[in-house]
Each structure stands twice: as structure tokens, then as C-alpha cells.
Amino acid sequence: MRGLYFIAFKSILIKEITRFTRIWVQTLLPPAITMTLYFLIFGNLVGSRIGDMGGVSYMEFIAPGLIMMSVITNSYSNVASSFFSAKFQRNLEEILVAPVPHWVLIAGYVAGGVARGLLVGLIVTLVAMFFVDFQPQHPLLVIVTVFLTSMLFALGGLINAVFARSFDDISIIPTFVLTPLTYLGGVFYSLSLLPDFWLNVSKLNPVVYMINVFRFGFLGFADISVSMSLGIIGVFCIGLWGLAYYLVSRGIGLRT
Amino acid sequence: MTTSLALKLDNLKKTYKGGVEAVKGIDLAVEQGDFFALLGPNGAGKSTTIGIISSLVHKTGGKVEVFGFDLDRQLEHAKLCIGLVPQEFNFNQFETPLQIVVNQAGYYGVPRAEAFIRAEKYLKQLDLWEKRNAAARQLSGGMKRRLMIARALMHNPRLLILDEPTAGVDIELRRSMWEFLQQINAEGVTIILTTHYLEEAEMLCRNIGIIDKGILVECTSMKALLSKLDRETFVLDLEQPVSSLPHLGDIDGRLIDATTLEVDVAKAQGLNAVFNALTEQNIEVLSMRNKTNRLEELFVTLVENAKGGKA
Secondary structure (H helix, E strand, O other), X not given: OHHHHHHHHHHHHHHHHHHHHHOHHHHOHHHHHHHHHXXXXXXXXXXXXXXXXXXXXXXXXXXXXXXXHHHHXXXXXXXXXXXXXXXXXXXXXXXXXXXXXXXXXXXXXXXHHXXXXXXXXXXXXXXXXXXXXXXXXXXXXXXXHHHHHHHHHHHHHHHHHHHOOOOOHHHHHHHHHHHHHHHXXXXXXOHHHOOHHHHHHHOOOHHHHHHHHHHHHHHOOOOOOHHHHHHHXXXXXXXXXHHHHHHHHHOOOOOO | OOOOEEEEEEEEEEEOOOOOEEEEEEEEEEEOOOEEEEEOOOOOOHHHHHHHHOOOOOOOEEEEEEOOEEOOOOHHHHHHHEEEEOOOOOOXXXXXXXXXXXXXXXXXXXXXXXXXXXXXXXXXXOOOHHHOOOOHXXXXXXXXXXXXXXXXXXXXXXXXXXXXXXXXXXXXXXHHHHHHHHHHHHOOOEEEEEOOOHHHHHHHOOEEEEEEOOEEEEEEEHHHHHHXXXXXXXXXXXXXXXXXXXXXXXXXXXXXXXXXXXXXXXOOOXXXXXXXXXXXXXXXXXXXXXXXXXXXXXXHHHHHHHHOOOO
């Protein structure tokens, strides 16, 4: 059965990659345009008046956060919309009637979300290189962090889609939870600028740790311990995987 | 795993949240190689039963075995044996037929190169090859039905379950689909078919089960079932108009209009009695046909009996 599982996983992944590349105008182009605007407005126009932050130019400071922001939103929305559409149009039944174990189904969809997240991350990095001349200080850490973060939010998107009953339900979490957490996650500012109270509040935000360790990978400095950040990302990944597996294996929202 | 049965249901039960009992303890056995019809009125429990067999619906009781594989203990082996053609179009409308069938083969572990070979075979057999790269939403209703059959066959299932596969399909296409299904069955694939076209079941199937309100009210061979029919209605077109109902002896008849006569003939009476009576009165018959499908009459009788608690 191992051969079957691998082929099934590959089939789901190919289906997912085909889907988001077919609609590249909706999936790959917008983040490139949005991030170009961020770099122009926040990095260039506003940033030139702010000066240095954390010992580097403001443009350089926000670049890792902006890359991570696009990875997070794209990984999440890819799985949320694809899995919910498959559930809504009932073509998820193609997989549910097949001998595909639940973990392969989850892995296939999450891998699709990670593929889009990483591709968008790469596009935004290329855009950033027009504005900033930077070399990752710890390339392996950058790769591990972006991969784990993408996986974490792809799992979040899948869980959202399992519970969703309408297309509105898959836009509520990104709008009211994901966007505030990302904006307050230290993309545009260093946590060292915050008063103690708000610094402690910020530490409850998991996105803070992802941006923190990612920025460390690029620039070589961090507001919070890197090992603790990686540990927290890992714990979230394991927890969300467990929850996704429980929901899918129980057939919640999928089987009657 | 040696068994002569393709499908075995033991005391199968399903109660939905809210207390609706869709399936109330069905026992059913379908032999390997059979072409089996599962009939019943809307809401009888057919689709729920198929949903349980294909693991889309959780059963609340009983046991399902597919070629001897227990659905509770050997789910993946059982799933490998089944090909499902659901009632509703449930493929991604934005994908192409080629993508749909090749991906489906992948979910069953068929390597991609082999999947493309099979895709060509089935899409050609079902007359969809020319449309292989068109978006599925652009296909006609009949093409979409055939696409679902092609998709279900991609992993070479031993049991093909079709839930109303010819609904909304024109007669020409329906007949070509019948031929295709007969061919697949002749190659050894066991087929279970639900349909509202009782003529379809009579023409294709060797055995039949009738479900009503979650209960199997009849399960027998098509031949044995049809032999239960003791009365048939025929419509006779007369050459010359008649002004009143001709004398037909013991046979019940009605004059529909001046040249159309309807007669109810019991199996023991035979049609000769009708023709003899009409010939004696110099009435010539131009043509004759069954008023209703024979199976349809039986179906209505069985379901009516079940409602009256006689089943």
C-alpha cells in the first residue's frame, strides 16, 4: 500500500498545483503587486523618514516580514478555498471513496498550500531584491522556518475549510484573525520599541515568533530567542496536524 | 479471499441525526458477475445504502462485505474493489476530462504513465477523447454522465455501482450506455444499478432488489419477479371505427376512442381469446402494444403492498 499512498499523495499535490497555477492571475500576481506597493510606500517613502531599525535600513527590516506575511496568507487561503470548494462541489468525494488514508489526504492538501506559499514567497523575495540588497545570514534556518510556517497555516486553512459551511466562513478567519495577527506580529516594527505590557501581549501572538526567527535567518538579529521561536512553531504544527487528523478521520463536515 | 459474493449486506442500518431511519436492517447478497438492479421510490434509502457501501455515509448498524473484505476492518481493500458513479455530477467543473480521470486513477495508486494509457482507452470507448482537454463544465449532460463512468473505471474495479446513470440522458445515448455497461459486465465486472427507468432494469439486469422506506421488500431474479405478473394491459389499434365496446367474453376491456381498444388480459387467458372475439365480430386489429412497462406494474404493486403492510 505504500506505493499507492505515495501515488495518491502525488496526485493530490499535482491537482493542487495545477489549480493555483491555472488561476495565476488570482493567486500569484496579486501578492507580487501588493508587496511591490508595500516596498514602495512603507519601505521607500515612509521608511526613508524613519531611518534605521535594529541596525539596518527600514526597507531591509521589513523585507523578511513582508515575505513571511505573503507566505502565511497564501498558504492559508490556498487550502481553505481549495478544500472548501472540493467539499462544496462534492468533488472531495473522489478522494473519500478511494483507498486514500486520512493522513495522505491532509498531507496532499497541505503540500499544495505549502507549494503555493513557497512559490509566492519566492516571487516576493525576487520583488524585494529590486529594493534591498540582502543575503540570508542563515539560509538553512530561513528554509526551515518558511517551510514550517507555511505548513502551519496550510493546516489552519484546512481546519477552517472543514468547519466552513459557506464561502463567507473561509474569509472570516483571514480577515478578522489572520490579518490583525500578521500586522501586529512585528512586520513593520521591532518588538523592542514596545512598552513592557504590549511586548508581553505580543508574545501571545504566534506570528511574532515566525517573523522573529525568519528575520533572524535573513538579518542575523532577533527580538526573541530563536530556539524558543522554532519550538513554538513546531508545537503549533503538531497540534494543528493532530486537530486536522481528528476532524478528517471523524468525517466532521465531510461524511454524514 | 474466496467468496462467490461481490457484495453482502447484513442487517444494514442508518439513522440520521434527527432520528430519520433511512435504512432499517437490509440483508442483501449480490453474486460476482451479476447485473443487479436496486429499485425504489424517491427517499426509499437506495442512495443512503450506496453511500454506506462507498463509505461516504457512516452506517449506524450492520455489516458490509465487498468481495469478502469487511468495510470496518479492511476498508482500503474493499474500496479498491469498488467504482462509484454517483447520481450528481461531483467532479471539478474547471478541470478537463483528462485531468479528472488521471487524478482519479492516482487516488487508487495507478502510476501516472499507466493512468494516461487507461484514460485514452476509456475516454475513447465513451466517445469523450475529442473533449479530453475541454473544461468539464463545457460538456453536455450526456458527456458528463459518461465522464463519471470513465472516471469510475480507471482503477479497473471489480464492482461498479451506478446511481441513476442515465437520468436526463436522451434515448440514443442511453442505449449506447446500456451497450457499454453490458460489455463491461460481460468482461466480468459486477454491476449494481439504481434507476428510475424500469425498462432499463428489465433490459439489463438479471437480479433485482426493491427497497421502500429503508426495507428490502423484494429480492429475486428478474425472471421470477416478472412471472409474478398475472395481468397485463394491451392497447389495440383497430382498422375501422366501432361505436361501442365489442363483446370480449371474460376479458375486461375499455374503448378509449372509436379506433382504440384497451384490454386487461390475465396470464391464463392468453391473447388468442381477444383476437378470436374480435374476429367473430369482423373487427380487424392494425397494431398492438403494452400499455405500461411490465416491471413498472409490479414495482407499483410491491410498493403499494409494502405501504399496506403486506410485504
